[in-house]
Amino acid sequence: MTWSTDSIIPLLAKATREDLAILKVHSHPNGFPQFSTLDDKSDGELFDSVFGWTDSTFPHASAIMLPDEDGTMFGRAILPDGTFQQLDSILVPGDNLHFWTANDIGKLPSFTQRHAQLFGLGTTRKLREMAVAVVGCSGTGSPVIEQLARLGVGRFVLVDPDKVEEKNLNRILNSTHEDAVLGRLKVEVMSRAITEMGFGTEVEIIPEDLATPEAVKKIAECDVIFGCMDGVEGRHRLNRLASFYVLPYFDLGVRLDADGEGGINGAFGVVNYIRPDGTTLNDRGLYTLEQLKSAGLLRTNPKAYREQVEAGYIRGVAVDRPAVISINMQIASTAVNEFLARLHPYRSDDNKNFAMASTSFFHGFTRRDAEESPSGMFFNNIGKGDVYPLLEMPLLSDEGIT
Template sequence: MNINLRLTGKQHKQLKSHLFPGDNKEAVAIALCGRSDGKRFHCLLVRKIILVPYHLCQVRKTDQIKWSTQIIIPVIEEAAKKKMAILKIHSHPGGFSDFSIADDKSDRDLFSSIYGWMDDELPHASVIMLTDGYMFGRCVDANGNFIPLSVITVAGENIHRWYNNHASKELPEFTSRHKQIFGKGTIEILRNLTFAVVGCSGIGSPVIEQLVRLGVGRLVIIDPDHVEEKNLNRILNTTMKDALNKSLKTEVTARAIREMGLGTEIITLPTSLFNREAVKAVAECDIVFGCMDSIDGRHLLNRIATFYSIPYIDIGVKLEADGSGGIDHISGAVHYLQPDGSSLLSRKVYTMEQVRSAGLKRIDPDSYRDLLESKYIIGVNEDRPAVISVNMFFASKALIELLSRLHPYRDDNNDNFAVYRYSLTGEYSHVESDGEACPVLSRHVGRGDVTPLLEMPELS
């Protein structure tokens, strides 16, 4: 079983400033981690960081640290109670890029006492950070064996992926032209990433097309609907025959990807996101794209990305006709969302009232209609106008956003570009920075698997 680690950009920054205070001596921190127990790997998700104060270290040298483990006891108690993981993180200011013999001994001592507190043998881990922020680590099992962490991901303003023994493979010829600008490293990262695309319609299909042609390794696509004739104006690769056969959007998309033959593994889930299997499948993805109209769906995806520390790119398009042949408004936005940053909710893309109203429409359409008629709730927009050219414009911007996060190229920090808005009626663009953490969602960062799933009884 592969064991991975995920943390947010803010957590990484907090650790880095504690572990490298500028005195060239080792420092140490502990993190309490949530868990994501998936089909392909077990992932530790940093939830709470406890910095071990420098004065509680008996020895601090360039290549050695000894600290009082008293500070960790309440953390172990909490981990044991909630089946969470303990992560030890220390620095090597001298740059030694491996665990030392002293590290082996101290890890075996520490983790054997941790396992003594637990009534399970779920993994815990030890990680080393170097001066440039690079991290590598290992799980220490109940028998004192060391198993390298397969990959460490930082979901921050930029996305970092650090692999254990990542053997460089020959890249396929079809990637050569984008490799010329983004480099072999970035293309290799794309080949090793799993993406979820939720919604395979007007926006999802051009997002998927681009991901596959950029050479991504694995795609999980989710959409419950089948192709209808009214979709043929905008869903790539769909045909009149698909509409007549009522083919599933996920199947039509998967067929096209297989025919492209570019090596992308494809997993289809012809279901709503409000489904346990779909949530767990998304939780295992490295980056998620939200290509949905539904407000409750977007809110759920933002929630999954927070619980499981995943970067989330959301695309929303708004076309409003004036009802008499004219156009009121055409605009759209691409949001880059970090697990502990602002959310679609705190960015006021929608309100909780709208989320509840959309949820009611989905779960109990009769009550929804009654409340709508008596004007107790705001209605959910249905069958809005949709134009392929507008969709592709914003889908393209979303993929450019992804590339900028994997391979930063902007003149300014990426945090200043959390929201990109474009009005086609006004012909102007506008960017916004990430801002304050969402008070509703960010408290769930790194919780991982909980019961009920995501604290939503509906998913149990």
């Protein structure tokens, strides 16, 4: 195979300017499932000149596509010393989630048998090989974790800075009175529950919010994100993170409005599936930039925030809304089913038509909205990976400037 180097010159210039990695992809139409000796030679030559040109110490990569039904891909990193290192997995998060791993985990654990009957061994294996980040381990987060763990997800990164309180016991699965009395961290309670299932699942806990570089880096190493938080700042940041690290992001939201006299003004739950290159939560009207600003002000300068709310310049950020376990669990199930349907497309309709699933418990209906054309708000960030400061946010620099 030969190809002109004309196409690569502008890419090299861009890669040098922004310290990006070059990924070379080619196909093996005959289905040959590994790198050939010819590939070794051509990758060696190409990346030798790439390293010579860009002067970077970060690895580049080379991948191969096969013509099978699954569109299998595999690849390797090319290190500055010219050696190759196999990529453990490749994830392509479009409307469907394509996920291929290099390792054979062998026999599946027997607890997965009954859902493997429905989803097949392939999908069940993928779940076992996947790492999932769940941000927020409370009302919707805990039932998401419970379901994913029993579906056989192999590794979790759990993020939540809060401790269990008495007022949480109405909805956090596996939390106990003792946890509330002792003030155990929510992430510890979740980790304990997963460990006690005895599936050998790996769990990493991060008792912090998304304002720390540590949390961002650990989430970035996962394959899928579930956002189970209240508040617009965390949502905005996860959406941004999903673009930088090319990750699929499922966002869950529940909103209950009581009239204070036993009546309900509104009861609403929504699951959004966000593609890294698709519409953002902001595009979909989940929050406005003004709300984002007020949430930021509340965090950085509570006094100025109160003054602005009182003067009527901004609307207050609601705290301590009502919360009901049955509604949370339904929304959590919708989100997990959405994830399964994208990993193992089985619905009669295309996945692009399920970008947003909203349920009104008040009106008694669920509607779905299709993916639309994105504003491109995060387009410049797609696939940039680690930058300094992380996510190009001053908040995440060493000094932690807000």
